Amino acid sequence: xxxxxxxxxxxxxxxxxxxxxxxxxxxxxxxxxxxxxxxxxxxxxxxxxxxxxxxxxxxxxxxxxxxxxxxxxxxxxxxxxxxxxxxxxxxxxxxxxxxxxxxxxxxxxxxxxxxxxxxxxxxxxxxxxxxxxxxxxxxxxxxxxxxxxxxxxxxxxxxxxxxxxxxxxxxxxxxxxxxxxxxxxxxxxxxxxxxxxxxxxxxxxxxxxxxxxxxxxxxxxxxxxxxxxxxxxxxxxxxxxxxxxxxxxxxxxxxxxxxxxxxxxxxxxxxxxxxxxxxxxxxxxxxxxxxx
Numbered sequence: 001x002x003x004x005x006x007x008x009x010x011x012x013x014x015x016x017x018x019x020x021x022x023x024x025x026x027x028x029x030x031x032x033x034x035x036x037x038x039x040x041x042x043x044x045x046x047x048x049x050x051x052x053x054x055x056x057x058x059x060x061x062x063x064x065x066x067x068x069x070x071x072x073x074x075x076x077x078x079x080x081x082x083x084x085x086x087x088x089x090x091x092x093x094x095x096x097x098x099x100x101x102x103x104x105x106x107x108x109x110x111x112x113x114x115x116x117x118x119x120x121x122x123x124x125x126x127x128x129x130x131x132x133x134x135x136x137x138x139x140x141x142x143x144x145x146x147x148x149x150x151x152x153x154x155x156x157x158x159x160x161x162x163x164x165x166x167x168x169x170x171x172x173x174x175x176x177x178x179x180x181x182x183x184x185x186x187x188x189x190x191x192x193x194x195x196x197x198x199x200x201x202x203x204x205x206x207x208x209x210x211x212x213x214x215x216x217x218x219x220x221x222x223x224x225x226x227x228x229x230x231x232x233x234x235x236x237x238x239x240x241x242x243x244x245x246x247x248x249x250x251x252x253x254x255x256x257x258x259x260x261x262x263x264x265x266x267x268x269x270x271x272x273x274x275x276x277x278x279x280x281x282x283x284x285x286x287x288x289x290x291x292x
Contacts, residue, residue, distance in 0.1 A: 081245035
């Protein structure tokens with residue numbers, strides 16, 4: 001039996017970060033090599049742009065998540081540390097080859113891609129995803145790919161561009177429960193994101209999504225979201241603790257205990273999700289090779 005989770009009914013901003021969220025500072029020769037490679041090929045990573053707490057661990061192990069389509073996002077989500085504004089350039093058609101060269105140099109067998117939103121374009125930058133998939137497979141025989149894509153504002157033709165040259169896993173994050181979208185993810189639509197995930201699975205591509213907790217959601221809302229994922233044929237769900245990147249961003253309303261993350265995993269897999277990766281430091285690309 002799953003015990004009742006201790007969720008505050010009227011949460012106030014949390015204060016001191018608990019011990020289970022403390023991580024080591026990045027260091028080591030492999031970390032430096034990854035950093036140098038990213039710089040050499042003039043690439044961006046979500047690891048550094050989004051201030052991921054696992055950067056030291058992942059880069060120290062020789063892995064990184066490449067962020068394509070530039071480093072300026074057209075949206076203004078209140079949880080995200082990526083720069084917001086109008087992207088200063090058109091699509092960079094040399095970027096896919098640089099990603100493939102960097103991944104080859106890093107000897108990656110599994111590559112994770114993500115991007116900013118490019119809402120100023122009708123196609124949302126989808127052709128760069130497709131081209132990067134192609135270049136990676138040309139450059140690294142047998143490579144597997146996960147792509148974490150935007151919602152393309154519900155333009156299913158743009159989604160089809162990605163699916164026509166499909167990754168092994170296509171990911172799109174719900175981020176939070178629908179009640180909080182107005183504050184957390186104002187330019188997105190919960191139902192639209194679910195539809196994208198369902199369309200992905202209907203074309204035979206493994207589907208994945210992720211959420212953060214500690215934003216003010218309730219236990220019941222998280223369970224309802226997991227049921228929505230099951231109903232829309234999602235294969236993999238990641239759940240991690242939200243951590244406020246700056247004082248200008250949405251505050252942390254609660255530090256969720258590791259035991260609660262373990263229980264969310266149990267609940268989600270009982271509901272019918274194939275795999276739930278749930279823990280305080282889990283991010284959508286964390287241990288992504290496990291989600292194939």
